[in-house]
Amino acid sequence: MAVPLREQKHDVPLPQTSGGWTTILADPPWRFTNRTGKVAPEHRRLDRYATMDLAAICALPVAAVAAKNAHLYLWVPNALLPEGLEVMRSWGFRYVSNIVWAKRRKDGGPDGRGVGFYFRNVTELLLFGVRGSLRTLAPARSQVNMIETRKREHSRKPDEQYQLIEACSPGPYLELFARHPPPGWSAWGAESAPEIAPRGRQHKGYGGGPIQMPLLEPHARLAGSDAHAVAYALRDKYENGHSIRELSEESSYSITRVRGLLRMAETPLRSRGGSR
Template sequence: MTNIARTFAEMRPLGGYRVILADPPWLFGVRSAKGEAKAPQAHYDCMPTDEICALPVDVLAADDCALFMWVTWPLMPDWMRVIEAWGFSFSGLAWEWIKFNPATGKYAFGPGYGTRKNLEPCLLCTRGEPSLRQEVPADLFAGVTAAGTRSVRDFIECAPFEAIRAPRREHSRKPDEQYSRIETLFDGPYVELFARQKRPGWASWGNQTEKFEAEEVA
C-alpha cells in the first residue's frame, strides 16, 4: 500500500465518502516563455496525467458516490482518462464558472490558443447510483428560494444551475459557492481533494489545505 493509499484508508469514514470534490493540478503544455510564466506550474506543483490517474480515489469513495471535478476543455482527453481510472462514469456538466475582473466587472481573460477560455467547467461524475437529497436545506442561500420550492428537484428546475458568475480569484482558487451547491444536491460525508482551504463539515486532502481561509457563503 502506498503512502497516499494508507492516508486515504485512514481518512475514509464508515461506508466511504458520498461526495468527492477534486481540483487536480493539471499539467499544461506551453509554447513560449511568456506562456510558461502564466501556466499553473509557475504557481504550484502540477502532476502529469498518469500520476493523477494513479491516485487511489476508489479507497475514499462510497459504493454510490458523486464526483465533482474541475477541469479545462483543452485537456478533455486527459480528464476522461482520469474519470475512468478513478472508477467513475461521466455524467455531464455540473456547472461552469463565468469569471469576471473584480476591479472592472468585465469578463476576465483566460489563457488560450484560440478562444480565451473564460469559462472553467466543473464536471459531475458518478459511481454506482448516488441519489439527490430529498429536501432543500432550510438555510439554503440564507433561506431565499423560489416559492413552491420543496425538494432539491424543484430547486434544480427553477434555478439557472449550470452557471456560477463570480470574480476571478487567486490562481486556482475556486468560488466558494461550489460548496453550497454541492451540499444542496447531495448529503455527505464530503471530502475535497487538492483542497486549498478547509470547509466546515468537509474532510480535506492536499499540500495546501490552509492556503486560503474559507469565506462564509450565505
C-alpha cells in the same frame, strides 16, 4: 480534518471514512504540455503550486475511499477535457453532466483576462460524475449548471461551489487538492492545513465577491453576454429571498426592467403579492 502533503509529493494516503465518501470534490494540479510534449513552463512571479502528470492523477486510489454510490465533482481546464474524463473513469465514476464557472468582471461582464491559445477562456468546467446509483438531492432539480462570480488568486475556485455541492449531493464530503476547505469537509492536499498559506498571489482586480449591477440610463439597453450575466445575478438574489422591489432599489433599475431580466434568466417568479 485536513491532511497536508509534503511539498511536491503526493504519497500521503487518502483519508477514509466508514462506508466511504459519498461526495468528492477534486481540483487536480494539472500539468500542461506543449505540442512537443515538453512541460509548459511556470512563471516564477506567479508563485504557483507543483503540478502532476495525468498518469499520477489517474493512479490516485479514489475508488478505494469512495462510497459504493457516490458523486464526483472534478475541475478540469477547457484544454484538458479529454484528460478530465479519463481521470473520472480511472477513479471509478461515469460522467453525466457538468457545471460551468463563468468568470465575471465586477460589473457582470465576461472577465477577458483569461488565457488560451485558440480563445481567451472566461469559463472553466466542473465535471459531474456518478458511481453506482445516486440521484442528486431535491434542490438540484432547480439548480442551473452555472456559477457566475468573480475570480481571485491563480487557480482558486469560487467559494460558491461548496454551497451548490452541499445542496445537491449528500455527505460525507471530501475535497482532494484542497486549498481553502470549508467547515464540515475533510480535506487532502499540499495546502489543506489551516496553518499553510496557499500559493498564488491575489492580484489587483481579482478580489472575488458579488457581481455589481452596471449603472444604466433609464432607456439604455444591456446586450449579449452582459445582459445574461446581470440576469442570472438577479435570479440568484431573487431565489435567495430578495423581492423584485428590493432588487430594483439595489440596482437602480425599474421594476419592469428587473422583471424582464429575471424572465431572461428563466426565473420562476413568485405570485404578485406586495413587493414580490
